[in-house]
Amino acid sequence: MQRPRTLTVRVDALARVEGEGALHVRVRNGQVHELRLEIYEPPRFFEAFLRGRRFDEAPDITARICGICPVAYQMSACNAIESLFGLSVKGPIRDLRLLLYYGEWIESHALHMFLLHLPDFLGYESALHMARDHPEWVQKGLQIKKAGNALMARIGGREIHPINVRIGGFYSVPSRRDLLEHKEELARARDFIVEALRWMAGLEFPDFEEDYEFVALYHPEEYAILEGQIRSSKGLLVPVSGFEEVFEEFQVPYSNALHSIVRGRGSYMVGPLARFNLNFPQLTPVAREVALSIGLTPPVRNPFRSLLVRGVEILHACEEALRLIERYEPPDRPWEPVEVRPGTGYGASEAPRGILYHRYRIRADGLIEEAKIVPPTSQNQRRMEDDLRKLVPRLLSLPKDQITWRCEQAIRNYDPCISCATHFLRLEIETG
Template structure:
């Protein structure tokens, strides 16, 4: 009888997800009999911390949930409050929020591609080692990331945990000369974003076809950031207020991080899900960058997530340039807000996928209760499913070190907050 291999993987994580994580893998007779991807994080209690807080405090508090995608948390929060209080923001504020979101997508995607994912496909231990062979690529990536941070700083007041967004619009309007200078910087770097797409889609990526359900926001007139209905490629089409009727978060006994199902099954959110569902809303000149490459969408290869991120960087660059060209100073940067007892929902597309908020407010505008469903918890069940299928396809007779590397690559495809997306697996093998 073939010996059983039990692989226990301990995961040191960075500050964005506190605690430890582990991948536990039991292999018996060439089959995975047990797979558990656990994240051990102490309770952060953001939903409870929000209770009793004034509605204008909520965006800045929720921004602290993530240092990489604070805009997503702010935007979902302000949309929920505006729905609850019946606030209609101006077209100026809507456009500026879209610009702010462009900055977050550019910086987050550029960081993931160059510092986390690309070294996997090129055989380097880390980005510093990759930079010795591909200095131009890493330099270009850091430049793009810096431009994303610059958008967030100019529009949001600072690049980490911006402070300018508020319920009703923005606290202040960015200066016209700063916005024109930012536009010129982005126009000068547009070619870099296009070159990045061509480079990424021709990287050597494993061919690992799987069957999964993609979920994303859909807006009839634009590639979505802040608004839309929730759709899937298996027929779902609902308003954001119906989320809890179709999606279910649940606790697994081996992890403090929640899992989520759509109609009882795992699903995917994030850049690959968005491009799979919404590719027809991307400009033709961006899709033409894929010509002659092995990457085509829709794709059932999770390793094509990096190509989807590159496409979204190029899209965000073009969209930011368009919005900056149309920018003008408003009469007022925000509209008045009259509070009432009500419930509001907010749902936006964080770099890592769908981010859903629900708030019940008291008549004075303080929070009665809150619920926040981040992309990482929504992808957790899909990650486990992917690990099971990918490791089987890779070959369980490979060495423990090889299995460890493939598991790291699979998990990094989801960019499950930067803490879990580092080169992180330490392997301990117990043999029967």
């Protein structure tokens, strides 16, 4: 019989994630003795310097929390502030927001699937290494990504930190012809992703399942992305304003990002798997059909299969984008005017990585008095550790470098955005 193993797995700088994190695992006699996902990315104190800024600056400032999902920040900020001011954006302006957000989902998911996650399944250090043997898939992945980026650039002005979003809508809107130009590229991306999904379904997925509490927004009329209520697979259903009552954040000594749990229960998962499992009936018929045909039947409890679920969401996003473009007629005016109402506004949207929550307290003069932001990666942090705690004991027969790689892959299942996760640490500054 093999002796129970004792070893330390240490990854000082996690690769193929956004931001800076490390992993530390100590196994003694076959038991996980210590496990820490250490987020050492320095805090940037966004919530502190949002104080005293005017409400209409929040979308541009919070976008800078993350270069990968700036639209998520802009949308959650608009959401929170507009709900306080009693504005609900409808019609073509709302469609444009959806289009911009679908562009981000396509871009961010394709980046993660093809360039960051897929190399793990094929045993490559990076997509550039992978491109030597599989140039066609890297090329197709890049083309899908480009279709998302092009849509973002058209509506938002640029892909990273779009400049065209404002409270109430946009500074200016595209013409119908502008948007029709994207149809071909989006249709091609849609075809590529279906092809890729059929191929990727045949990859080897580690046998690992967990009984997660999945948490995602729920919207009665669509696969929630822009707004909705908070729902979980263990029975939660609350409006966004109840977020802080349901979830509890706390600090751990080894991470610059707060951990989050469901009060009284424990860790939970946000992101593609949670959305897919909770809102499956609202995916487009083709997305549902492709999902079922490659063996994705909700609930999917294997986090490694998030690779495929992201692909299904890309497919959904391409199809929905094509539908919205088809019905688009420019609005009479690019934005709805707003009137400042003092009070507290709550907003959330589905960033590519999961629920992104914003809360703002705004004064009668329009200045922000207090801001709180809870990004998806910080919510998933505890869940990532829980996955690793379960996974590591099963890997102990492997050589150490394989254990390390598999742990990294398990973290990448969550597409962690560490830059996001770190920026909500609060620093209070007296401004006199």
